[in-house]
Amino acid sequence: MRRRTLVLSVLALASGLAVGPAFAQSYPNERLNVTIAFGPGGGNDILSRTLVQILEKHKLYPKDIAVTNRAGGSGAVGWGYVFNQKGNPYHISTTSGSFVTTPLQANTPWKPTSFTPVALLATDDLVLLVNGKSGYKDIKDFIEKARTKPPSIGGMGAVNVDFIVPKVLSEKANFKFEYVSFNKMGELNTALLSNSLDAAMGNPAEILGLVASGDMKALAYSGKKTPDSLKGVPTLQEAGYDVGISMPRGLILPPDAPKAAQEWWIATMKKVVATPEWKEYITKNNLTENIIYGDEFNGFLDRTSNGFATVLRASGAIK
């Protein structure tokens, strides 16, 4: 009985959007399948599970929700699975940096823009870090010194935003640098602490503790707005260099999903991002809130993908 009232209220909402009445009246009336293209504990996993928690707590989805981790091939397996559910409105997945980079690297049948876009919710951005005991005063000082003596900058992986952000920065600020690629976060951090590297690109959540203790110093933030936990650190844009490259944390449906389903999800996400749980997720994970919906999200993915491809092709990382 209670479920039925719930369905009715959701239906009222969906039909309010003035979409095809037949489908709108029946959507959603099946179990929702959430595919996480990575293992538990990663950024995608946390975003997906947070979304599910919010949908359940605020009773935004009337039926059951099943969450599955389909890890493998840097996301190729999980997103490939969602890609194969063409037209099925009962599958959703979240995106991350690999959503853009994996198709550039491997022969995936899909591109980031192949899916039905729902919303970009936030971006994951990076901090430019130096050793706490190094002589760098601030980002200006760093760039000036870099122009005379090219620094080594470490980051995670070669086909990754960790490489693209300093690369674009160096082109705009006119300096050269050696990029040192790492496989594991721990080794990247000790490389900076042991004075092997001049600088490193770090994920805010994972380095805050080392910044707070003074072991590392944050020079600049690559996102639109510095998170509160890094107050006082300028964004690259504020420092005069608009890099404009971020990893998208968003929501997608399979390709060719019905228009009504896409609009139902856009309306629902508007409610999700207004909840206190969502605000808490953004602060706790040090993300930059950046909300755009539907086709605009696809435009963002297209620009990001092209930006990545240009830089990576120039460096020889991809063909």
Next chain:
Amino acid sequence: MDIFDNLLLGLAVALQPINIVYLLIGTMVGMFVGIIPGFGPSAGLAILLPVTFGMEPTGAVMMLAAIYYGSMYGGTITSILLNTPGESATVASTFDGYPLAQQGRAGPALVMQAVASFIGGTIGVILITLLAPLFAQVARSFGPPEFFMLIMMGLLMLVVMIGENWRLGVISTLIGFALGTVGVDLETGSQRFTFGSAELIEGIDFIPIAIGLFGLGELYYSFYEGLHAKGSGGIIQYQKEKRFWPDLRDWIDTRFAMLRGSLLGFVIGVLPGAGATIASLMAYSVEKAASKTPERFGKGMMAGLAGPEAANNAASSGAMVPLLTLGIPGSGSTAVLLAAFLLWGLQPGPLLMAQNPEFAWGLIASMYLGNVALLAINIFAIPLFVLMIRLPYRILAPGVILICTIGTYAVHGSIIEVWLMFIAGLVGFLMKLYGFSPAATVLALVLGPMAEETLRQTLTISRGSAMIFIERGVSLTILLVMVAIVLAAAALRLSRTRARAAGSAPAVGS
């Protein structure tokens, strides 16, 4: 007295009934995922991580950490009974563990590994309690040049275990290095030998290869020998008259091996990177070098099992040091723990222990209890495992193949890796038939890519100059230690040949 106060605080937290329950769940899950080949601590952690979302962090971390070190106990059981290491850290335990089981001493070997694990784990926690801040300094002095030197040391140890037939050993090692080149080239991002397959981008994983080469290879070999037709018994002999408990000589033989293994394991475990694998290899080599009868290693020496076992457990304690004191994960499993810290709203980093003493010291205190619990679980469970190997071989063998397949598939859910495992099984059988060294292949597969990565990182940083290895104090120290080991080994061999020559000279004369 600060440490004592902290430890008491930690014990008070750890001894709360609900936390004891979590701890016991963690130890059991750890044992269980350790026993199934393929399923490692990362898999166990990943399964239970979502459960901890709403939990109180201290109880949750006790449970997750127990999965991590508990799996080190379980992992050795299949190394001994089935010659199948569940992870790279227990490869060294197959060298003498499996021969012991083949000689009918599976019971004593299993008891010994449990005791060695307990001693290694406990010495590790004692060192965390007393000296964590000191070892944090060690961890933070390791950059790519130091890691490269450490991995070279690991490869040097590989030479020790290649053994008599060095030609076949070198070929085995090269096969491992070759497999290690598959995947994305870390430095340039270009792909090597992936044939456009997304599943190969991340390279060939250690687990399917190890399970195939060791476990399936051994099974196929026993089919080849016709063991399945022989009724009861199997690859492993079980003799009633050989007692369940290790005898006095075993204890005397291994007392220093455990101590040396524990200390070595902890120090190397503190360093992010290859920790437990390199530690157990080095412990094996140290025992072989220190032994009066090195030629009996690989044929069922208790010390050759106890040393590496103490080392890999001490290393898993050691890996907690950078995690707690710097917020830096040293392995896949501790990276999941770090993600969990963030999920629970904790701030990992140098201030973690000061800001959350109950959390940090509760975890440390729980590790003392967890190791005691694991020892008890092991001692009770060993008779069950021994029963298992008394199953007729024609029943046991298909079961083992099934478990290996499920375990391999469970790691990444990849069918390609299952095929890799079966191919590796065939190759492993041929290697055994013709006297190659599967251990060298597997360890080269683990160490090769790490050596390549760290060397290229180092040379990028130094802009191509190898002088960086000498200019940095820590790296120079490891280099000197390696030179000393090589010289000492050469001198030892020389003096032995001379002694033998001198001893046999009169005989020739008469």
